[in-house]
Amino acid sequence: MTILEKKTIFPVTRIHNPMLLEAWLEDGEIKDAFISDTLYRGFEQILLGRSAMDMPYYTQRICGICSSAHAITASLAVEQALGMYVPPNGLLVRNLILASDFIQNHIRHLYLYTMPDYFRGPDIAPFIPHSESDLRLSSKENTLMTEHYFRSLEVSRAAHAAFAVFGGKAPHGHGIVPGGASMEVDADRVNRYRGYLMEIMSFIDDVVLPDVTLIKERYPEYVNLGKGVGNYMSVGGFPSPEGSTLFPQGVILQGKRESFNEKQVTEDVTSAWYKPHGPLHPMEEDTVPDHNQSKGYTWVKSPRYRGQPVEVGPLARAIIAKEEVIGLGALARTWARSLELKKIAETALKWLNRLEPGSETYDGRKGQDSGVGIGLHEAMRGTLGHWISVKNGRVDHYQIITPSAVNFGARDETGTRSVGETSLLGLKIKSEDLKEAGRVIRSFDPCFSCSVHIIDGEKLHALNIQV
Amino acid sequence: MLSRRDFLKLVVKGAVLGNFYQLIAPSLAQAVAAGEVKKLPVVMIETGTCTGDSISLDNIWTPTFSDILSNIADWRYDWSMNQAQGNAAYRILQETYEKMPNEYILIVQGSMIQRDEGHYNHVAYDKGKLITGLELVRRTGLKAKYVVAIGSCATYGGPVSGYPNPSKATGVQNILPERKVINISGCPAHPDWIMGTLLHLALYGEPELEKFGRPKLFYGETVHNQCPRRRDYDQGIFATDIGQKECLFRVGCKGPVTYADCPIRRWNDRFNWPIGCNTPCIGCTEPGFPDLMSPFTVHSPDIPFPGGTKASTNSIGLGVLGLTSVAIVGHIATSLYKGRIQKNLLKSSVKGKHRFAVKKVKTFHQYRVKKE
Ligand code: SF4
Ligand code: SF4
Secondary structure, eight states, X not given: OOBOEEEEEOSOOSSBSOEEEEEEXXXXXXXXXXXXXXXXXXXXXXXXXXXXXXXXXXXXXXXXXXXXXXXXXXXXXXXXXXXXXXXXXXXXXXXXXXXXXXXXXXXXXXXXXXXXXXXXXXXXXXXXXXXXXXXXXXXXXXXXXXXXXXXHHHHHHHHHHHHHHHHSSSSSOSSEETTEESSOOOHHHHHHHHHHXXXXXXXXXXXXXXXXHHHHHHSGGGGTTTOOOSOEEEEEEEEOXXXXXXXXXXXXETXXXXXXOGGGEXXXXXXXXXXXXXXBOTTTOOOOBOTTOTTOOBSOOEEEETTBOOBOSHHHHHHHTTOOOSOSSHHHHHHHHHHHHHHHHHHHHHHHHHOOTTSOOBOOOOSOSOEEEEEEEEETTEEEEEEEEEETTEEEEEEEEOHHXXXXXXXXXXXXXXXXXXXXXXXXXXXXXXXXXXXXXXXXXXXXXXXXXXXXXXXXXXXXXXX | OOOHHHHHHHHHHHHHHTOHHHHHHHHHHHHHHTTSSOOEEEEXXXXXXXXXXXXXXXXXXXXXXXXXXXXXXXXXXXTTTOSSOHHHHHHHHHHHHHHSTTTOEEEEESBEEOGGGGTTBEEEEETTEEEEHHHHHHHHHHHOSEEEEEHHHHHHOTGGGOTXXXXXXXXXXXXXXXXXXXXXXXXXXXXXXHHHHHHHHHHHSSOOBOTTSOBHHHHSSBTGGGOTTHHHHHHTOBOSSTTOXXXXXXXXXXXXXXXXXXXXXXXXXXXXXXXXXXSOOOOTTSTTTTGGGOSTTSOOOOEEOTTSOEEOTTSTTTTTTHHHHHHHHHHHHHHHHHTHHHHHHHHHHSOGGGOOOEEEOSSSSOEEESOO
């Protein structure tokens, strides 16, 4: 009988919002892991009773780094519920706003959040104290990486400026509204957007792709360390006026491909701090926090597809789209993210060329003032879904499933671990600060501001796991 | 060193020219080099937030955030940027408040989550104990030289404190009554507002604040009074839907009661801003955002005048101009301040079965659910 050793990292830094990792080790190997989100805000309750037309603005406030993804998804849901139509030009403008937000997010994630796991930053705060273990870059490469780190700030800033060209401001833009986009299209704006895009595209080719290649060569084992559960999902996204999408839709369960069916999505709260209910479809479920729920260890519910945990994000999208992947672990996710970055920037240029100056971008007509709607769109870190029911223009029911909840949800009623918790199993830890685990976790680009919801005071769930 | 008067001028000039930071930062860098002031020690605590204010700050234009990190601020603790994680990261914070009392600036981003004594929001782990955001902000706040709340959430509660406020969120000032909190509101706060205030603190100490604790240099005037569509408003020319080029008052614009310099400063490389994008100002810098300001995109309700007459918002500006519009704006402002129309808006924005009985409480959010 072995007693496992417990290690806690809190906060897991360089992600959005608080994440607590509790890892159980035996001879330096992770045997079990619990990932917990330690913040509850309760957006789903706050949305009730508000004007449905406000949803794109309100739901953006769930997350500051993927705000426009919430705006689009909420708009899609409201448009379906109220029978609204989006003109082709409006569709393209919305794609352009979201594309620039994807670019900003991916660049910031790659440089500000991922790279510091692999290089040694300069001797100034916030890089000190350094995490010294397992650094493999030469001092020249380190200097270069530091330069790129700082340049990435400027480039991601330019991406947000591109966002604001059609979105008014970023983050939490105003341009995406039910019925299309509020900004008209003219040559000045198109050129302005193109200018930012050109700067971004050369940065991707000259800096991002070579840097990711270098890291993957220096840390080859991480290409496959940190694998998920082998299930992948994408709901698709970036529609074109002809109806095709840049990201295809699909699911892979245990190696078998199938088409995505919204009805198979459920959420379960067995191990999360909510009033208990079995797996329920988002249209049926509620969100009633119950901090004393004895099995609870996180505020994140457990979204499942046909009862199974699935991985979402750039790697999943690449697999669903049958694109080349280099592996299934941490750096494979990073690699997929950087290629997706390039793909989105290139496609944005095509959308930009298709815009028709002067033709309408917005149509405010509504078919009805009550109804139900489902908004599904891929966000930066994976599948995002908004389920809404509207009565007389007001929100009667609202549920949101975010990518980080899909990747990092609680254990479900069968005790099955999420993708994120599974990816840590078997990881060999040599560093004092569990750097290895940090690398794997960050490769998902987790964002706990959106996944919502911990731990009961002192009683950090005292599971005494014995093997 | 730049005089304070020149600094204030540059704040406005920089807003117009779009190079605010470039105009002001060199003198601080010089002052730091000459030993006149110290590199600003900063710690940032994130509580109930979406991290939007960090992202907004990364968006600061000319030169960049990197310049701030290398020359101006000693950006010690910021969990979205620290290289260290876990205990090593927390130790930086602990060392700062234990060894540098009265030297560092505490920045708080996010609402103070008060439900269950703050246990709905844990932010640190110290000697095997989980620490709440509430506790950490009080601990570090009482020892800081300045406490700066950034964003709608940290200042007045923000979107998280929206009715029925399930996490009992509120602003930092409410949990630190014994000291002054400088409020940089906005959802998110504009990077110039944050950095401008930090630079002012470093060079000249506390800037002049208005009644809600915001620096007058950024929040001294309404959006409406500086708005390029103001002429439409005065002539009664109103947009009937979002996406149009006229004054957006009738589609819900809260510019008349919102204090911020967005119309001149604009956002992200200063090419555009919410009204420039043909959408109403949603009043994101005001106490009471979002409930007071919602519905965001729906025509504001008719305004009862003192004396019993009702001014329909359709007729504002039409012919009567000046006086009426001044009276209406004045009226909305006092009503907001006294919480009078908050009750009305709450009634109209939260309908049907979701409407709870409300009671009056003395905070920026004046109405709360009676029982849960
Ligand atoms: S009501 Fe709004 S759009 Fe109209 S002038 Fe005032 S701030 Fe500008
Ligand atoms: S215009 Fe109004 S809503 Fe927009 S950022 Fe400024 S204060 Fe906030």
